[in-house]
Amino acid sequence: MADISVLHVLLHDEEIGTLTQLPGDRSIFSFTEAYIGDHERATLSLSFKDPYGNLITDHRTTQTRVLPFFANLLPEAHLRDYLAARAGVKSVRDFPLLWALGEDLPGAIRIVSADGESWPKDDAKANLDVSDENTPLRFSLAGVQLKFSALMEASGGLTIPTRGVGGHWIIKLPSNSYSAVPENEFAMMTLAGKVGIDVPDIKLVDLVEIEGLPEGIGSLTGQAFAIRRFDRTEDSSVHIEDFAQIYGVYPDRKYEKASYRNIADVVWIETGEAGLAEFIRRLVFNILIGNADMHLKNWSLIYPDKVNAQLAPAYDFVSTIAFMENDKLALTFGRSKKWEDVSEDELHWFSGKAKLPRKLVLDTARKTVADFLAAWSKEKGQLTLTKDARGRIDKHLEKVPLVRNLS
Numbered sequence: 477m478a479d480i481s482v483l484h485v486l487l488h489d490e491e492i493g494t495l496t497q498l499p500g501d502r503s504i505f506s507f508t509e510a511y512i513g514d515h516e517r518a519t520l521s522l523s524f525k526d527p528y529g530n531l532i533t534d535h536r537t538t539q540t541r542v543l544p545f546f547a548n549l550l551p552e553a554h555l556r557d558y559l560a561a562r563a564g565v566k567s568v569r570d571f572p573l574l575w576a577l578g579e580d581l582p583g584a585i586r587i588v589s590a591d592g593e594s595w596p597k598d599d600a601k602a603n604l605d606v607s608d609e610n611t612p613l614r615f616s617l618a619g620v621q622l623k624f625s626a627l628m629e630a631s632g633g634l635t636i637p638t639r640g641v642g643g644h645w646i647i648k649l650p651s652n653s654y655s656a657v658p659e660n661e662f663a664m665m666t667l668a669g670k671v672g673i674d675v676p677d678i679k680l681v682d683l684v685e686i687e688g689l690p691e692g693i694g695s696l697t698g699q700a701f702a703i704r705r706f707d708r709t710e711d712s713s714v715h716i717e718d719f720a721q722i723y724g725v726y727p728d729r730k731y732e733k734a735s736y737r738n739i740a741d742v743v744w745i746e747t748g749e750a751g752l753a754e755f756i757r758r759l760v761f762n763i764l765i766g767n768a769d770m771h772l773k774n775w776s777l778i779y780p781d782k783v784n785a786q787l788a789p790a791y792d793f794v795s796t797i798a799f800m801e802n803d804k805l806a807l808t809f810g811r812s813k814k815w816e817d818v819s820e821d822e823l824h825w826f827s828g829k830a831k832l833p834r835k836l837v838l839d840t841a842r843k844t845v846a847d848f849l850a851a852w853s854k855e856k857g858q859l860t861l862t863k864d865a866r867g868r869i870d871k872h873l874e875k876v877p878l879v880r881n882l883s
Contacts, residue, residue, distance in 0.1 A: 636688035766797030
């Protein structure tokens with residue numbers, strides 16, 4: 477790769493900055509003067525605002541990685557390795573991956589080459605024939621489970637679009653390690669909708685109904701989970717950011733650098749009572765289903781008017797205890813991570829520490845527990861869960877004090 481390369485950063489199709497790669501695999505981000513001077517500017521990220529709401533314009537140089545906000549636009553783990561191999565770039569390097577995947581990132585961000593080159597030149601030999609119009613590559617959806625952006629066909633089937641640009645659905649493929657993960661997520665998201673949580677359109681799709689699945693992702697069978705992208709409308713993109721981006725945390729630290737109290741604090745300040753109630757509803761719900769994977773990247777804000785934040789619709793609700801024994805939440809709740817410590821007393825402490833309206837928090841938690849238990853009792857036999865998964869959730873509910881305290 478040349479010693480210096482420049483990528484344009486576009487927000488809502490307006491250039492707001494540049495990412496520049498410097499010698500030694502270093503990179504730096506700079507806002508444009510026009511964006512800095514625009515007092516009605518669209519929000520890129522809360523992480524670029526100081527405590528007084530002013531835009532932070534002085535950014536450090538990074539090595540191999542880009543700034544956390546941009547690093548969190550990229551996929552993780554196996555999907556990252558797969559897409560990097562398809563693009564012919566090294567998976568440890570953020571800058572060339574953003575170059576390769578920048579046309580269909582989460583939210584209203586696009587990252588494009590300044591010199592018009594479609595693909596980065598890396599010192600690893602590219603093994604992708606970019607002239608192949610059937611290559612489903614150019615999109616980036618963060619996460620570990622293999623997932624792809626897809627278009628819903630008139631017939632109801634799903635097609636992964638050429639190079640991924642413009643997909644309005646996310647397809648999450650079955651796991652080679654655990655059985656019935658898509659069915660589990662579909663069941664939990666369905667149940668979440670029944671207790672009043674804001675859930676996008678979802679469906680289960682037989683793999684044979686999905687056109688354009690790329691080769692090289694392993695031998696998969698069964699069904700895939702499909703969820704409509706809430707960062708896309710019919711003719712535009714809606715900006716979003718997850719809480720790893722908000723807190724400036726790299727993806728590999730998404731379990732470490734903040735707590736649910738920290739998330740609640742931001743939600744309360746930015747979205748008010750309605751957003752806070754929805755946050756508490758989701759947090760309690762995921763405690764009740766035994767989801768030990770609600771880390772920073774599984775909570776997001778959305779900017780429908782380009783400036784002001786709302787809590788984004790729910791996603792990635794999975795009962796992880798159905799697959800592995802785990803007695804802890806992903807992040808600290810109150811003074812602990814243990815399911816057995818999630819009690820009414822902890823809710824009191826949680827509310828006070830985060831300076832939240834205690835009555836709103838407790839009333840929302842009580843109602844969520846009651847709504848969940850009613851829905852679970854009525855629906856669990858019809859949900860797409862294995863018998864073992866249902867039994868594990870039943871057993872789990874017995875040891876959560878919040879169920880005893882507030883039911």
